[in-house]
Amino acid sequence: MKKHSLSQLGARAEDSPISWLMKAALDRPQLISLAAGFTDNTTLPLKITQEIFNRILGSSSKGRPALQYGTTQGDLTLRRLTARRLYSLDFPETSPENPPVSSYSAGNIVITNGSQQFLYLLSEALYDPGDLILVEDPTYFVFLGIAKSLGMQCRGIRMQSDGIDIKHLEEQLEGLRDSGGIRRLKMVYLVSYFQNPTGRTTALDKKKQALDLIRKYESHAGHPIFLLEDAAYRELRFSGVPVASILSLDPHQERVIYTGTYSKPFATGVRVGFGVVPDSLLSTILRIKANHDFGSPHLLQKLMGEVLSGPHYESHLLTIRRRYLRKSRAMISAMKKFFPESYHWETPEGGLNAWVVLPRKRRTGLKSRIFKEALNQNVLYVPGSLCYAEDSSRLKPNHEMRVSFGSASEPDIREGIRRLGRVFSELG
Numbered sequence: 001m002k003k004h005s006l007s008q009l010g011a012r013a014e015d016s017p018i019s020w021l022m023k024a025a026l027d028r029p030q031l032i033s034l035a036a037g038f039t040d041n042t043t044l045p046l047k048i049t050q051e052i053f054n055r056i057l058g059s060s061s062k063g064r065p066a067l068q069y070g071t072t073q074g075d076l077t078l079r080r081l082t083a084r085r086l087y088s089l090d091f092p093e094t095s096p097e098n099p100p101v102s103s104y105s106a107g108n109i110v111i112t113n114g115s116q117q118f119l120y121l122l123s124e125a126l127y128d129p130g131d132l133i134l135v136e137d138p139t140y141f142v143f144l145g146i147a148k149s150l151g152m153q154c155r156g157i158r159m160q161s162d163g164i165d166i167k168h169l170e171e172q173l174e175g176l177r178d179s180g181g182i183r184r185l186k187m188v189y190l191v192s193y194f195q196n197p198t199g200r201t202t203a204l205d206k207k208k209q210a211l212d213l214i215r216k217y218e219s220h221a222g223h224p225i226f227l228l229e230d231a232a233y234r235e236l237r238f239s240g241v242p243v244a245s246i247l248s249l250d251p252h253q254e255r256v257i258y259t260g261t262y263s264k265p266f267a268t269g270v271r272v273g274f275g276v277v278p279d280s281l282l283s284t285i286l287r288i289k290a291n292h293d294f295g296s297p298h299l300l301q302k303l304m305g306e307v308l309s310g311p312h313y314e315s316h317l318l319t320i321r322r323r324y325l326r327k328s329r330a331m332i333s334a335m336k337k338f339f340p341e342s343y344h345w346e347t348p349e350g351g352l353n354a355w356v357v358l359p360r361k362r363r364t365g366l367k368s369r370i371f372k373e374a375l376n377q378n379v380l381y382v383p384g385s386l387c388y389a390e391d392s393s394r395l396k397p398n399h400e401m402r403v404s405f406g407s408a409s410e411p412d413i414r415e416g417i418r419r420l421g422r423v424f425s426e427l428g
């Protein structure tokens with residue numbers, strides 16, 4: 001007799017480090033968490049949200065529909081505003097009412113419970129156990145959890161400071177073509193703006209080269225291979241220059257999928273995200289979403305629609321960008337002061353994370369002395385090894401860490417980094 005009655009998926013699903021990291025931060029108030037993916041607390045848009053809720057609920061013509069179920073695909077006004085915003089981010093010099101190309105059509109947008117739900121819906125739509133996807137090495141570790149539970153295999157593509165190493169992508173595709181493995185390849189996944197975990201942004205030229213390569217090798221797969229751009233941190237740019245999305249490279253939107261979120265730029269507690277999907281996948285995603293929840297909370301979509309249609313969104317973005325710039329500077333200057341010279345990091349231009357590379361012999365994983373001693377000293381980071389796919393073609397690096405400047409205050413960021421510095425010097 002089996003010990004449990006779980007489905008294969010249930011048995012494959014592992015404890016997600018994200019749940020543990022977030023709970024640790026909430027359970028131990030004395031802990032300085034440079035790990036949890038929370039956003040800045042003090043700038044959460046309390047007043048704007050209250051004002052808009054009052055406006056919506058103060059009128060029966062707005063309030064009643066908002067408190068009713070919506071549609072599976074999501075509120076049309078919010079989808080239109082999202083399409084227009086994406087278009088104006090990609091083509092800032094023009095801002096038409098209805099963007100002229102299908103990549104930016106409200107009809108191709110699905111509103112989801114955060115972009116996380118979109119990642120899950122898409123995975124359910126595309127993958128069978130044993131299917132393969134190519135991910136950045138390292139990548140967003142919660143996505144790796146989805147992949148694992150659905151029985152997908154992930155292969156890592158090496159990262160450079162401006163995104164994936166295109167040569168390595170081509171080598172992987174060539175190898176898969178030669179081995180026949182390409183028939184299981186469904187997607188390439190890029191977290192292209194201020195990546196979680198490394199903070200790096202993928203250059204537009206690399207997005208284009210990746211798309212060209214996918215098109216080149218696709219005939220060997222016998223089915224479409226998609227390029228998924230996860231732009232969760234796109235709106236959190238506080239320096240550097242803007243980069244257009246992959247939507248701008250595929251105007252008829254056949255092979256690109258894009259996901260974004262209002263969690264990070266507005267409020268994580270509101271948790272409204274979206275996906276932009278090609279026609280060929282749209283009805284499947286909607287059928288699966290109908291099975292999940294037949295539509296995300298309508299009130300929250302109405303809230304986001306109101307936020308986007310007025311001046312609040314832009315003004316809020318200005319506030320939080322300034323804030324994250326200050327916090328990232330506080331973190332970098334503390335690292336310069338307290339970390340050994342042989343440790344490396346890049347200065348983030350946006351997002352919530354910095355990535356620290358230690359000398360190879362220093363271990364940072366959950367079982368390492370550094371991690372345990374950091375926890376003893378009440379400071380938490382994300383071990384870099386959690387962010388690497390199970391890929392037998394290389395050894396999993398275990399000497400890096402993600403430190404987030406999102407939620408901790410500036411004094412706590414300095415203190416957290418000081419404590420980490422102390423751990424490093426105590427453990428020699």
Ligand SMILES: Cc1ncc(COP(=O)(O)O)c(C=O)c1O
Nearest residue numbers: 114115116140196232261263273
């Ligand atoms: C890269 C990336 N994608 C997607 C998400 C999901 O965010 P949400 O579901 O709040 O939109 C996150 C959250 O941290 C993330 O880091």
